[in-house]
Amino acid sequence: MVKYPKIRRPIYDKKLCLHFNLLIDTYSRSAYTRRTAPPICGNSVIALKVYETLVIACPGGWRGHISNAKLCARGYHVCNKNDRASLLSKITFSRGIQIPGCYAFNAAHDFGRCIDCKNREHQDDLGGVGMTCPRKTTSQNISCLTGGTIDAAMGVSSFATNRACHYHPGISGVLCCEN
Template identity: 55%
Template sequence: MKAILALFCALQLMTLVAPSAAAYYSKYNRNYLKKLLLQLDLKLKLHSKKHHINHSSTDRLKICKESSSVIKVYHSSVIGCPGSWTGHIRNADLCGRGYHLCNKNDRRSLLSKITYKDAIKIPGCYAFNAAHDFYKCIDCENRTAHDDLAGVGRACPIKVERRTSCITGGMIDAAKTFESYSHKRACQYHSGISGVLCCKN
């Protein structure tokens, strides 16, 4: 009986106190919400400023000079950058800061890490400054026996498995034929090439 009476008194007290408590809470809540909104507005402004700075920095450090599209060939160490060039592939200026046009000197450190099986899965055809004449990894030059422009990608014209080249396990040429020099197209761009291969410095 005492327990029931105590419960009844508590309920009565709540009905008396609740309206004033609700009013106090509402006032407190409004003040708190106002402060919260001011803090949030300040944080949003700071975030916007920070984001703008980062965005500008990213633009200055683009991996590919002429495109925001990047094809990862071997992690972030070897990438494909879309674009074209005029004349010898050494004239291709498509790699951004921190990267250079891959060449025969990158074979041991980077190019050999690319396997033939992985290379033929890459969409497009990305050339680099080397030649695969007679299954070697040599300089690409405008002369016979040095004119088979190297590349990676499923769209490259020439693909031969289990042959020595700059990559491992096979040979891929960006050149249209084995006689590029005789056609005066040695180490040059053609419409079947998607871009160039860039190696990290």
């Protein structure tokens, strides 16, 4: 039988820190994952807090338009254009692209505006944050975020395929804003 030494302090790894109180925290420069009780995300005990904001990234999928996503728990809602001034604008482009995955929110940034995400031309660029989101640019510095745009949309003209603002396998979840 192998005997393991008793360790009384947390074991640290480059990306993962295991605490003996069974909380798991994953750290990156831009966000951290933390088990929450009660859950902030409707279907998960894991929540990804975006910096020092009241914005939480919740993992999961949904069918159809992002307005159908039910991933945020009570007290939170899927972030939308109305959250731009108070919450979304606090997320900078440079930090938004460091978040692991691709988390969508219910707004589009087209022509320097933060608008409702709809299945129409110039309203179909589903906003998001994350390093795996399909489109990122700093050429449009006025958007729902600060300093650039990050799109979770599948393509430039997703409205043409009637898939604007819809879930697709490249999306990790949604951004939830505190009510």
